[in-house]
Amino acid sequence: MQIHTKKLVRCLSAPRSLDCSALDNESNEKNSKPVTQGGDRMSIKDDDSIQTVAQPHLPLNVRQQIDDWKRQAQHAGNESTKNDSHNLSKPTPHTMIETGLTFHRDIKEGSQRFRWNILFNILLWIIVPFPLWIPFISNRIAYFIIPSIQTVFVGMWIIISMLALKNALILYLNRYHDFSRMNATTKNVNIQHIVAISCYKEPIELIAQSIQTVAHQTEVHKITMIVSFEERTPNKEEKCQLLEKQFGQCGFTRMLFTVHPYGLRNEIPGKCSNSNYGLRTGVQQMVIPDHETDNILVTTCDADSKFPPQYIAALTHQYLKQNRPALTTIYQSPLFYNWKLDGLSFFTRVIGLLRSMLMLGALIPFNINTMSIFSYSLSLAKKGNYIHPAYQMDDIICLIRWMGVTQRRLVISMIPVPVLSGPTSGETIEKEIIEWTRQARRWTIGAAEVFHYFVIKAKRMPIIAAFSWGIGFMIYYGILLCSAGLYGVTSMVSMFLLVRDVPPIITLIMYCLFGAQMATFLVAFIIDMFIPKLLDVKECIFVLRNLFHFLTTPVVLLVYSIVELYALHEILIFGRKVCKHGASAKTAL
Numbered sequence: 001m002q003i004h005t006k007k008l009v010r011c012l013s014a015p016r017s018l019d020c021s022a023l024d025n026e027s028n029e030k031n032s033k034p035v036t037q038g039g040d041r042m043s044i045k046d047d048d049s050i051q052t053v054a055q056p057h058l059p060l061n062v063r064q065q066i067d068d069w070k071r072q073a074q075h076a077g078n079e080s081t082k083n084d085s086h087n088l089s090k091p092t093p094h095t096m097i098e099t100g101l102t103f104h105r106d107i108k109e110g111s112q113r114f115r116w117n118i119l120f121n122i123l124l125w126i127i128v129p130f131p132l133w134i135p136f137i138s139n140r141i142a143y144f145i146i147p148s149i150q151t152v153f154v155g156m157w158i159i160i161s162m163l164a165l166k167n168a169l170i171l172y173l174n175r176y177h178d179f180s181r182m183n184a185t186t187k188n189v190n191i192q193h194i195v196a197i198s199c200y201k202e203p204i205e206l207i208a209q210s211i212q213t214v215a216h217q218t219e220v221h222k223i224t225m226i227v228s229f230e231e232r233t234p235n236k237e238e239k240c241q242l243l244e245k246q247f248g249q250c251g252f253t254r255m256l257f258t259v260h261p262y263g264l265r266n267e268i269p270g271k272c273s274n275s276n277y278g279l280r281t282g283v284q285q286m287v288i289p290d291h292e293t294d295n296i297l298v299t300t301c302d303a304d305s306k307f308p309p310q311y312i313a314a315l316t317h318q319y320l321k322q323n324r325p326a327l328t329t330i331y332q333s334p335l336f337y338n339w340k341l342d343g344l345s346f347f348t349r350v351i352g353l354l355r356s357m358l359m360l361g362a363l364i365p366f367n368i369n370t371m372s373i374f375s376y377s378l379s380l381a382k383k384g385n386y387i388h389p390a391y392q393m394d395d396i397i398c399l400i401r402w403m404g405v406t407q408r409r410l411v412i413s414m415i416p417v418p419v420l421s422g423p424t425s426g427e428t429i430e431k432e433i434i435e436w437t438r439q440a441r442r443w444t445i446g447a448a449e450v451f452h453y454f455v456i457k458a459k460r461m462p463i464i465a466a467f468s469w470g471i472g473f474m475i476y477y478g479i480l481l482c483s484a485g486l487y488g489v490t491s492m493v494s495m496f497l498l499v500r501d502v503p504p505i506i507t508l509i510m511y512c513l514f515g516a517q518m519a520t521f522l523v524a525f526i527i528d529m530f531i532p533k534l535l536d537v538k539e540c541i542f543v544l545r546n547l548f549h550f551l552t553t554p555v556v557l558l559v560y561s562i563v564e565l566y567a568l569h570e571i572l573i574f575g576r577k578v579c580k581h582g583a584s585a586k587t588a589l
Helices: 005-012 021-031 062-076 079-083 118-127 130-137 139-173 179-184 204-215 236-247 271-286 290-295 311-321 346-363 378-383 394-406 429-460 463-498 504-534 543-551 553-578
Strands: 035-038 041-044 095-097 192-198 223-230 254-260 296-301 329-332 374-377 411-414 419-421
Touching: 118 429, 118 463, 118 553, 130 139, 130 463, 139 346, 139 463, 139 504, 179 311, 192 204, 192 271, 192 311, 204 223, 204 236, 223 236, 223 271, 236 254, 254 271, 271 296, 271 378, 271 394, 290 296, 290 378, 296 311, 296 378, 311 329, 329 394, 346 429, 346 463, 346 504, 346 543, 346 553, 374 378, 374 394, 378 394, 394 429, 394 463, 429 463, 429 553, 463 504, 463 553, 504 543, 504 553, 543 553
Parallel strands: 095 254, 192 223, 192 296, 223 254, 329 411
Antiparallel strands: 035 041, 296 374, 329 374
């Protein structure tokens, strides 16, 4: 399928009142034909269909071309956007789409102040100050119950660290598996893929690096690549041209560019609305028969994602191995944040290592939620009405929404290959800490907001599934990440200053608990010693610097808990108006 150059330019620069879908429909009628199965791949039957070719290495002068483009864009200024003076190289089978449609029914406003995330605050108010007042009730009860509660919290970390080691070992043992060869033995099933990347103001170099890793997939000929920009993205037309030029002939089945209009009703700006729009318009253009949606897997990702060459093949293998659980399973590859992580501050590095361990040991094993980069069947996406555009955490909101439509608790299955994701970053240490704090606040507010959504929708789910997931979510986000760290501080203060006549054995137990907690943190650093090598990441961390990062882990986690404490009270006081998606700074990557 193709859109003529003149129509494409008019659509991109059209005023908000113009319905651009008419341009798309006219072009569709002339040029598009349904997607059909041909051989071992999905082919698009038109005169300019893309043929599968041997995957070439990207030219070494990509960065020079990007620099040239930047100089040209700076020289041209914004005049080209105002007067439609862009010159696209030639009509291509890749498409830029902007339909101007929201695809969503009206969303109920509900209460803007009272929201069910207050349960997180209640947990905090009960757990954190408990050690400070219980000694005044009974000194004897205090020196027994305070260590007992701390034992439960440390026990959670021990279980998580053990499961993380187990899953890290699975990744290591699968490092040489040729999943493409294993998939070749499977007959009569042709699994196709959609990879959708959401972009806003990220540097073009960063976006190109991420797409390049998709282009290097061993099964690239089975991938439809969707790149979703925002209407307010600077120089989006030039970025699309550059990306199409670099990756248009790398072997993708099709490459689509979508532009998400700004200010659509029933939406908030962010990845949810961008992904929802991009995926809907992309699928609309592909014209996929309903009976084929079980055989199409969708992977959503950010602009700072680096996939290993075997990701798509490993995903296909896992899906077929489990007998295509299209409506019951979401797939998550463990994320590691070692993208220039050795050059960042100890705050960013420690949280990055802990996040990877928590994904390996908690989020995936206990089916709590996916994160950032995850995969699912197109059947599940369509049945679940795609992605809710009025929230900011697409990974969690999808899980909750799709549990409602499938009437069951969804399984999160681990893809046995690691994926590299960009950490929070900044040009200076001060900007990096500010960005770290801002993102921690955003993640907490997002988790609290989707919990409110879950409670509202839980009545549509089976009681056991809803209750078990809700309890697990509250334990992870409300207790483990926030209350437990603050409780550790108040319990130490209480045991040393408020509780009298503490038996020596109780004091020894408290020290042992702190040692056990540090041992669980050590697991994150052990995993970091060998997993990044699977991603061809070369780091330079001096042993004393690594030791310093390890020793500061409790402090970093405590500061993170304080940021969460602030964020939870912020959303409690100000309500939903603080639920906005601030794009992460990626210039340092």
